[in-house]
Amino acid sequence: MVGNGRGILAADESVATMNKRLEATGVAPTAEQRCAYREMLLTTPGLCDSISGIILSDDIFTAQVSDGRPFPDACREAGLLPGIKVDTGAKPLANAAGETVTEGLDDLRARLELYASAGAAFTKWRAVIQIGERLPSRRALVANSHALARYATLVQEAGLTPIVEPEVLMDGSHGLDRCEEVTQTVLHTVFEQLAEQGVVLEGTVLKPNMVLAGSDCEPRAGTDEVAAATVRTLRSTVPAAVAGVAFLSGGQGVDQATAHLAAINALGPQPWELSFSFGRALVDEALQAWRGDPQRTGAGQDALVARARANADARAVWAAPAGSWPGRAQRRSAASCRR
Numbered sequence: 001m002v003g004n005g006r007g008i009l010a011a012d013e014s015v016a017t018m019n020k021r022l023e024a025t026g027v028a029p030t031a032e033q034r035c036a037y038r039e040m041l042l043t044t045p046g047l048c049d050s051i052s053g054i055i056l057s058d059d060i061f062t063a064q065v066s067d068g069r070p071f072p073d074a075c076r077e078a079g080l081l082p083g084i085k086v087d088t089g090a091k092p093l094a095n096a097a098g099e100t101v102t103e104g105l106d107d108l109r110a111r112l113e114l115y116a117s118a119g120a121a122f123t124k125w126r127a128v129i130q131i132g133e134r135l136p137s138r139r140a141l142v143a144n145s146h147a148l149a150r151y152a153t154l155v156q157e158a159g160l161t162p163i164v165e166p167e168v169l170m171d172g173s174h175g176l177d178r179c180e181e182v183t184q185t186v187l188h189t190v191f192e193q194l195a196e197q198g199v200v201l202e203g204t205v206l207k208p209n210m211v212l213a214g215s216d217c218e219p220r221a222g223t224d225e226v227a228a229a230t231v232r233t234l235r236s237t238v239p240a241a242v243a244g245v246a247f248l249s250g251g252q253g254v255d256q257a258t259a260h261l262a263a264i265n266a267l268g269p270q271p272w273e274l275s276f277s278f279g280r281a282l283v284d285e286a287l288q289a290w291r292g293d294p295q296r297t298g299a300g301q302d303a304l305v306a307r308a309r310a311n312a313d314a315r316a317v318w319a320a321p322a323g324s325w326p327g328r329a330q331r332r333s334a335a336s337c338r339r
């Protein structure tokens with residue numbers, strides 16, 4: 001999922017979120033267009049050279065592409081691992097004004113069996129953490145981390161790989177330092193709970209936010225500052241046993257997310273692969289180019305593959321000196337997935 005210089009495409013928007021994005025692009029918010037959009041993405045020629053897997057939402061995972069194949073089968077035939085978002089969303093947390101806890105544990109064991117038998121390789125669960133004057137509360141951090149850990153053990157029991165996503169939102173006017181402090185506390189709490197529940201870290205992918213100043217903070221932090229704060233945070237909180245780290249983009253612009261990923265990787269080798277699992281920062285250009293028009297499928301796919309390659313290249317900026325551990329660029333070129 002995170003090796004060979006590739007990343008993971010997050011195409012798991014809920015029906016409501018996907019409808020909003022389609023409408024903003026002038027596309028009718030229908031089940032047909034939601035499926036057509038995801039089919040356009042996953043049938044992109046050459047996508048598997050820079051993307052290892054796609055995260056889908058339940059409504060798409062159980063649907064068919066236009067030739068009748070189930071979406072998970074179409075993913076595998078395109079050289080992409082099918083993944084599924086299994087949480088049921090962030091809901092208001094009792095006794096914690098303005099904060100949420102992500103739900104979906106109740107029937108998860110049974111749902112995982114169904115997803116595994118339909119071909120899922122991995123899963124995702126997203127916890128949402130808001131920065132505010134007095135937020136996040138310890139209560140919200142523990143509730144969300146506990147749920148992430150319970151989710152991850154169930155997923156491993158089902159023989160699948162969990163992506164653990166604790167997202168510290170960019171919303172707000174806080175500075176880079178505050179995001180660093182909160183992200184450190186979040187990750188400490190998450191790994192404490194993963195250990196408590198016996199999650200196997202070697203079979204877990206962490207999907208964190210990059211450490212960024214709030215979207216209303218001026219002046220913006222520079223790219224190198226973001227990279228240094230992000231790597232510092234991960235190095236002080238994430239055990240080396242974790243299989244890999246795949247960043248979310250969190251509302252950054254497409255070029256900004258790619259530049260940050262490159263700057264992070266340019267800081268040299270870390271205990272884990274530093275990959276990407278972007279949603280908006282991978283697909284925004286493709287959605288604009290496609291606009292729901294079957295005649296523009298090629299244009300959408302060209303935009304997607306170009307952005308996916310740019311991010312894979314951002315992972316390859318560091319190359320080891322000759323004779324040492326192989327550089328990422330070398331490992332990637334040795335592992336093309338083309339069939």
Ligand code: 13P
Nearest residue numbers: 010248249250278279280
């Ligand atoms: P963004 O990269 O658009 O933040 O989406 C990633 C994701 O999976 C959010 O859950």
